[in-house]
Amino acid sequence: MNQFLQQLVNGLSIGSIYALMAVGYSLVYSIMNFSNFAHGSVIMLGAYFGFFALTLLGLPFALAFFVAASGTALFAVALERLAYKPLRDRKAPFLYFIITAMGASIFIDNSVIATIGPTPKTFPQASLPSFLRSGSVEIGSLNVGRVDIAMFVITAICLAALVLFIDKTKMGKAIQATAYNMKASALMGINPGFVIILVFAIGGALAGVAGVLYGMKYQVYPQMSSITMKSFIAAVFGGLGSLPGALLGSVLLALIETFVSGYVSTQLRDLFAFGILIAMLVIRPQGIMGKSMEDKA
């Protein structure tokens, strides 16, 4: 029982990082109908921004978080302007967007390897506020990492803020309208270009937060973007384009993964994760909570 609860806690904490990352995929997909595979690299950059803001600039932690999030938000928008806008202007097929995104991802990852280097880095403990230092809190016979608790809380705050923004503000409504029908909302006076920038900025900022959290929990390294493949699966699992879907898919995927590696075999974990993706695409291609649409991924 104890081991079960411990695995459950682990699953939830991994699920919360997946969720922060998956939301970025889903937001962009809901507007542009393509999967932004460069998102993982933006997350990786966020981790580096946060790391250098803390170590090189010696900023206080909260400010470093802010620097990382705004850095990645700017970067994501710049990426959209440089890489995707030219394609949009030429009305290129969606396949081109995906290929461009993958190319951008490889380019960013390798630029980091070439400039900063491939060696993993860890956030120096001394630079973190006490509630984020490694170590755990004992709740009964359970050990819950302090980073995990903080991560869970920060993720919850970010996602709640995002939901409020989308439901309650005018800009949020504009995103919803554009996601529903870009042409019609453009005719109603919503500037699609602006909505796209907004979506990339929000996704980018969340990527920055996710990157810093992931880097704190594990390590900061250039190949980080590969784990975001999991959050992409989570987004598809929950339903690409749906925010609650991304959240649900992330938590479910993380729980399945932890229980498979805890009770079956770690070796089989990815087999299960990708198996679920395939099964989902066969049985219910729109995911748990996604709207039914013709093309996916």
Add this chain to the structure above:
Amino acid sequence: MRAGLGVCAVLIAMLALVGCGGSKKNADTIKIGWLGPKTGDTALWGKAEYDTVSMLVDGYNAAGGIKVGGKTYKLEFIGYDDKGDPAEAATIFKRLASQDHVVAIVGPQGSGEAMGIASDANAALVPVVATTATNPKVTVTEDGRVNPAMFRACFTDPYQGSVAATFAYEKLGKRKAAILMTLEDAYSAGLSQYFKQSFEKQGGKVVAEVSFAAGEKDFRAPLNTIKASKPDMIFMPNYYTDVALSAKQARDLGINMVLLGGDGWPSENLISLAGTALEGCYFVNHLDFNDPDPAIQDFKKAFMGKYNRNAELNSYMAHDALLMIVDAIMRAGSLKGVDIIKALEATDTIGVTGHIKIGPTHDPLGKDAAIIKIVGKDMLFQEKMRGK
């Protein structure tokens, strides 16, 4: 269309350049090849090797080169990144052997990569001296035949595994060990198997042997399984990045027992990555970096002086691998692969990692292992040890 022509012109120019590089033959140089990871998890070690070999090659050249069969040659060093990937290593090997025409090769460091190039090396008769590839199958094939072209400068995993097991059983007095390893890496899987054999032969018990997926960053699920099996120590035959992360996560889960590892641990970055999680833990190493032996200290200083960072374990191993090659070439008095291989088989020399005498399986015989303890930010030498 014009852009297309431009691209073509560039491609042709590049081909021409590559062609020149390949066909350029300088009669007075001996080309020494190297392959190893310059990107990826183990890149730190690959760079250490690359920098070591290029520093030493410069040293030989500054001293006038080496004499082979009455003629003096300069050394030329060519090294490529194999990304720590066996398939990539095979490609790189072909490039070194058939395009660059190297005489001998230092590296690779990983057992997987070394096994990946063994058959090509045998066919091309280009001698390879692996640096830290400790898996026995690097030099001896599955069916027990010795790979003619494959040698190594380090001891092997059965030896290392038995040193670790003996140390755990006799010196630490542990009886119930758990193993955290990955089946996807030949080094990790092999070393855990040999540790288990030796530990159980001596009377201990391996209560859990849990594998994680390569590239894993979250070890808590396997660690929980280990915790539930109630061991009194954990053996971690993994590379330092995995070790640092898994040790930290183990401590977070309230697993406070001693951790023991192999030669995948020693790295300048291990302690900075792990923080205090490895305090009081032990690992088996090839040598003691702080040994007052002048050969070790001089090399250490030279490396520090040139690159302004500490030499890694792989620097010492690459030093000895190159030493074995140069020694063999000079004794062979020939630049032919067959002759160098014959000379390598008769190697009996002193390197920075100790006395290297190559045995019938192309492995150094009876090298002592060093037990190192992590205390604070230091790696303290405990004792020399031999396996059972």
